[in-house]
Amino acid sequence: MSTETIRTTYREAVRAAICDALDRDRRVFLMGEDVGRYGGCYAVSKGLYDQYGPERIRDTPLSECGFTGAGIGAAMGGMRPIVEIMTVNFSLLALDQIVNNAATIRHMSGGQFHVPLVIRMASGAGKQLAAQHSHSLEGWYGHVPGIKVIAPATLEDARGMLWSALEDPDPVILFEHVMLYNREGELTADAGPVPITGAAVRRAGTDLSLITYGGCLFKTLDAAEELAADGIAAEVIDLRCLRPLDDATVMASVRKSHRAVIIDEGWCTGSLAGEVSARIMEQAFWELDAPVGRVCSAEVPIPYPKHLEDEALPQVRDIVAAARAALGR
Amino acid sequence: MSDVYRMPSLGSDMEAGTLIEWARQPGEKLAKGDTIAVVETQKGAIEVEVFQDAVMGKPLINIGDKVPVGTPMAELEPIGAAETKAPRRSGREAGTEIEDDERAAGSPAPPAPDQPQPARAAPEPTPTRQRASPAARRLAEAEGIDLARLTGTGPDGAIVLADVQAAAPRHAEQPPSAPERPPPRAGLDLAAMRQAIAAAMTRSKREIPHYYLAEDIDLTTATDWLARRNADLPPDRRLLMGALFIKAVALTLRRFPELNGFDRDGRFEPSAAIHVGAATAIRGGGLVAPAIHDADRLDLDALMAHLRDLVGRVRGGGLRASELADPTITVSSLGERGVDRLYAIIYPPQVAIVGFGTPRARPWIIDDAVVVRTVVSATLAADHRHSDGHRGALFLARLAQRLQDPDTL
Numbered sequence: 001m002s003t004e005t006i007r008t009t010y011r012e013a014v015r016a017a018i019c020d021a022l023d024r025d026r027r028v029f030l031m032g033e034d035v036g037r038y039g040g041c042y043a044v045s046k047g048l049y050d051q052y053g054p055e056r057i058r059d060t061p062l063s064e065c066g067f068t069g070a071g072i073g074a075a076m077g078g079m080r081p082i083v084e085i086m087t088v089n090f091s092l093l094a095l096d097q098i099v100n101n102a103a104t105i106r107h108m109s110g111g112q113f114h115v116p117l118v119i120r121m122a123s124g125a126g127k128q129l130a131a132q133h134s135h136s137l138e139g140w141y142g143h144v145p146g147i148k149v150i151a152p153a154t155l156e157d158a159r160g161m162l163w164s165a166l167e168d169p170d171p172v173i174l175f176e177h178v179m180l181y182n183r184e185g186e187l188t189a190d191a192g193p194v195p196i197t198g199a200a201v202r203r204a205g206t207d208l209s210l211i212t213y214g215g216c217l218f219k220t221l222d223a224a225e226e227l228a229a230d231g232i233a234a235e236v237i238d239l240r241c242l243r244p245l246d247d248a249t250v251m252a253s254v255r256k257s258h259r260a261v262i263i264d265e266g267w268c269t270g271s272l273a274g275e276v277s278a279r280i281m282e283q284a285f286w287e288l289d290a291p292v293g294r295v296c297s298a299e300v301p302i303p304y305p306k307h308l309e310d311e312a313l314p315q316v317r318d319i320v321a322a323a324r325a326a327l328g329r
Numbered sequence: 330m331s332d333v334y335r336m337p338s339l340g341s342d343m344e345a346g347t348l349i350e351w352a353r354q355p356g357e358k359l360a361k362g363d364t365i366a367v368v369e370t371q372k373g374a375i376e377v378e379v380f381q382d383a384v385m386g387k388p389l390i391n392i393g394d395k396v397p398v399g400t401p402m403a404e405l406e407p408i409g410a411a412e413t414k415a416p417r418r419s420g421r422e423a424g425t426e427i428e429d430d431e432r433a434a435g436s437p438a439p440p441a442p443d444q445p446q447p448a449r450a451a452p453e454p455t456p457t458r459q460r461a462s463p464a465a466r467r468l469a470e471a472e473g474i475d476l477a478r479l480t481g482t483g484p485d486g487a488i489v490l491a492d493v494q495a496a497a498p499r500h501a502e503q504p505p506s507a508p509e510r511p512p513p514r515a516g517l518d519l520a521a522m523r524q525a526i527a528a529a530m531t532r533s534k535r536e537i538p539h540y541y542l543a544e545d546i547d548l549t550t551a552t553d554w555l556a557r558r559n560a561d562l563p564p565d566r567r568l569l570m571g572a573l574f575i576k577a578v579a580l581t582l583r584r585f586p587e588l589n590g591f592d593r594d595g596r597f598e599p600s601a602a603i604h605v606g607a608a609t610a611i612r613g614g615g616l617v618a619p620a621i622h623d624a625d626r627l628d629l630d631a632l633m634a635h636l637r638d639l640v641g642r643v644r645g646g647g648l649r650a651s652e653l654a655d656p657t658i659t660v661s662s663l664g665e666r667g668v669d670r671l672y673a674i675i676y677p678p679q680v681a682i683v684g685f686g687t688p689r690a691r692p693w694i695i696d697d698a699v700v701v702r703t704v705v706s707a708t709l710a711a712d713h714r715h716s717d718g719h720r721g722a723l724f725l726a727r728l729a730q731r732l733q734d735p736d737t738l
Binding site for chain 2: 253258272285286287289290291325326327
């Protein structure tokens with residue numbers, strides 16, 4: 001592995017991953033609303049239409065159900081489609097295709113057909129896009145057997161998980177948090193595929209485990225930094241793969257720290273955070289030294305005004321407060 | 330020279346027990362019959378007693394250890410030998426120590442030591458439940474540390490791992506442990522009890538040649554007598570017919586020693602004392618039959634008080650070892666369940682069990698006339714290896730006579 005790094009953004013890392021896939025495999029194509037001439041609503045595919053042409057960068061009608069279904073058909077027919085859905089909110093229009101078809105066809109055909117489809121979608125709040133473009137419904141997809149759900153948060157994962165997802169014989173939902181696209185950082189010049197199984201320990205610590213994913217990762221790392229200033233060593237775990245969950249990494253951390261707080265931009269009720277908490281209770285109850293804590297979004301449709309949107313989302317101060325509560329100080 | 334206290338057998342079906350807590354600390358005096366520890370068995374958490382006056386010595390097993398019956402649990406030292414050792418604080422004999430505590434705390438008027446402070450603004454419905462994290466509880470159990478002695482520093486004042494580690498310094502640097510079997514749960518385990526009942530009853534039906542006899546007994550006199558006696562008493566002091574049954578069985582047994590005792594590997598071991606096990610159902614399933622000791626020598630009020638106390642403790646936990654292992658015969662009364670009669674299964678190693686059905690108004694013949702009387706059907710199941718139907722029949726007949734004359738009970 002090269003030590004040479006390049007300065008890049010999450011958006012560019014995703015674009016590089018798409019280009020890499022298009023270059024590697026003739027069967028790969030990208031389709032979605034405004035991905036072609038417009039360059040994607042978050043400008044991820046900017047320039048690709050000119051580079052790869054309309055056959056491989058395909059604009060679709062405004063019909064999530066239609067083009068997601070077309071993607072499933074193409075995948076079953078031997079292609080390796082990347083379907084882009086503008087936001088997770090719009091993916092609800094395609095829920096029938098995703099849950100009733102993509103997730104079930106291998107099962108219902110007795111293993112004769114599989115759906116090697118990747119659906120990318122933006123999720124999360126923070127850009128004042130209000131209540132119909134800002135939600136975090138990763139937990140809903142995490143509920144469904146038959147699909148894999150991943151949420152790359154770092155540049156390495158944004159660059160590397162798409163290819164692994166395309167290699168997977170089953171449908172993979174890939175979430176890109178909207179607040180990550182502009183995040184800048186260093187990425188090794190030859191960064192390559194990253195497995196789509198397993199959580200990652202992003203910061204080691206012994207006093208408590210902060211478990212998160214996606215857009216909350218960097219808030220959580222900031223919180224850990226703040227806690228460190230007070231002599232509290234928090235371990236930060238990036239789940240990355242929301243289905244299947246990597247229980248082993250979570251439990252190993254909890255067995256070490258005896259305390260856990262889960263940070264999840266989804267709503268608390270019925271959330272992924274609830275699932276992780278339940279698993280900790282099932283698998284590491286006797287290790288716990290405090291109740292498992294959760295920091296989630298306020299149970300409201302995400303508000304439009306900036307100050308209310310900020311208030312509704314998990315923030316660094318909330319994470320620090322929950323960590324302190326778990327530690328009793 | 331020190332003696333040892335061994336895991337007692339709390340019933341023929343018990344193979345092992347788990348130490349839940351020590352009732353005494355090393356150096357404390359124990360009188361014969363005092364509770365030394367609480368042991369978890371398939372019948373629930375049982376207080377086990379010492380059989381001699383002694384001074385509690387060194388514990389030989391840890392809290393949470395499950396050991397076979399007969400395993401040494403603690404050293405017992407003779408009274409006097411341990412006087413020189415540092416006395417332990419104990420609420421009962423701590424007059425001077427409490428004074429010391431109060432002086433240290435600067436309190437001018439020490440409250441009575443047996444008056445616990447009312448928990449101020451405690452929202453908990455069960456104030457005795459100590460708030461402690463699972464990790465803290467596990468370490469405390471492994472180290473034999475009494476959580477009640479610790480002060481919590483965790484969230485909401487809960488005892489957390491660090492508090493227990495501070496009390497057990499050698500474990501302060503303990504590496505994270507692998508997931509292992511959870512520690513045994515104190516209290517009643519209904520599934521385990523079901524297994525215990527299954528084992529005992531299977532053994533009974535497999536090994537004991539039961540014979541069954543039934544006798545209808547005119548209970549009118551006893552019923553009327555009971556009604557008169559209870560008429561002016563508050564509910565908590567009233568006698569129940571069940572107490573009369575137990576007393577009548579106990580008195581009758583004096584003349585039938587072959588029904589009162591234990592089978593020991595096929596040989597009969599009669600018991601001079603008559604300890605009647607009172608079969609008691611447990612809410613949620615299962616039953617136990619703890620002993621009313623020397624039931625033949627208790628007056629009815631005392632026997633009734635024992636019965637109430639036993640039923641309360643069966644349902645709330647806290648039966649004593651001797652109460653489970655000692656019964657020399659069992660009485661099972663299904664009167665409230667509305668059956669006419671029951672054919673009971675002997676609880677090994679006992680050799681007999683007496684059952685009572687529901688007392689009912691029935692046609693009865695007195696002096697060639699049919700009259701309505703209150704009648705109960707009594708049954709005897711006995712071990713044919715140690716008694717015969719002839720004696721069993723005489724027993725039931727004598728029992729019937731006894732119940733005609735409640736004043737003699």
